[in-house]
Amino acid sequence: xxxxxxxxxxxxxxxxxxxxxxxxxxxxxxxxxxxxxxxxxxxxxxxxxxxxxxxxxxxxxxxxxxxxxxxxxxxxxxxxxxxxxxxxxxxxxxxxxxxxxxxxxxxxxxxxxxxxxxxxxxxxxxxxxxxxxxxxxxxxxxxxxxxxxxxxxxxxxx
Numbered sequence: 032x033x034x035x036x037x038x039x040x041x042x043x044x045x046x047x048x049x050x051x052x053x054x055x056x057x058x059x060x061x062x063x064x065x066x067x068x069x070x071x072x073x074x075x076x077x078x079x080x081x082x083x084x085x086x087x088x089x090x091x092x093x094x095x096x097x098x099x100x101x102x103x104x105x106x107x108x109x110x111x112x113x114x115x116x117x118x119x120x121x122x123x124x125x126x127x128x129x130x131x132x133x134x135x136x137x138x139x140x141x142x143x144x145x146x147x148x149x150x151x152x153x154x155x156x157x158x159x160x161x162x163x164x165x166x167x168x169x170x171x172x173x174x175x176x177x178x179x180x181x182x183x184x185x186x187x188x189x
Contacts, residue, residue, distance in 0.1 A: 056085050056187040064154040067092050069142050069161070070133065077130070078139060078172060080179045083156040087186040088146045090158075091179040093139025093172065095131040105131075137168035139175035141182050 061084050067073030068081035068090025077094035097105075102124055106113050113124050130138055143165035144158035151157075165182060169175040 054188075055184075058183075058187075061183060061187070062156060064156065066154050068154075068158060069144065069163070070140075072097065072133070076133070078175060080141075080176070081154070082179070082183050083146050084183045084186045085189055086146055087164075087189065088144045088156060088158050089141060089179060089183045089186060090144070091139065091141040091175055093130070093133060093169070093175050095133045095138070097131060102128075134168065137170060139169040139172065139178075140166060141169075141175065141178050142166040143182055143186060 061082050064081040064083065065079075066081060067076060067079045068088045070076065070090075070092045072095060073079065073092050075095055075097050076092040077096055078092065080089075080091040082089045096102075099121075102121075103113075105128065106124060109128075111127055113120055113127065115123050132138055133140055142163040144163055145160060146156045147159040149155055149157040165185075167178045167182065169178055
């Protein structure tokens with residue numbers, strides 16, 4: 032009986048070693064694209080990383096800064112009077128509220144999607160489906176940046 036279990040254990044160990052040795056797509060083969068890869072309000076995000084790695088899109092967005100009308104409504108709802116006009120108003124709003132959350136409890140997020148070819152020259156790859164297959168949430172730009180690379184590295188082996 033012990034020999035039977037040893038055979039299974041060796042098989043599991045060999046599988047784990049094979050997984051680690053899988054050929055990795057080098058970073059110079061990753062395709063960096065200039066627009067957000069997901070999120071309906073992505074055009075309002077100041078932080079965008081969008082990378083095609085193998086057959087996957089790794090998209091990170093954050094620092095949501097909605098248009099001025101939305102910010103004015105937000106200030107009104109929270110009963111805050113923001114002084115100034117134009118850039119001064121924006122700066123005062125930012126001091127009061129900062130960037131908006133893009134989802135509950137997070138200012139940044141990374142999502143991974145299967146990739147399909149696009150007809151757009153600037154972003155030659157897009158998500159095949161809006162259903163994400165992996166992801167992570169952050170509240171700090173550094174964490175979002177490092178998290179994006181971590182998921183790119185992970186999917187460079189798939």
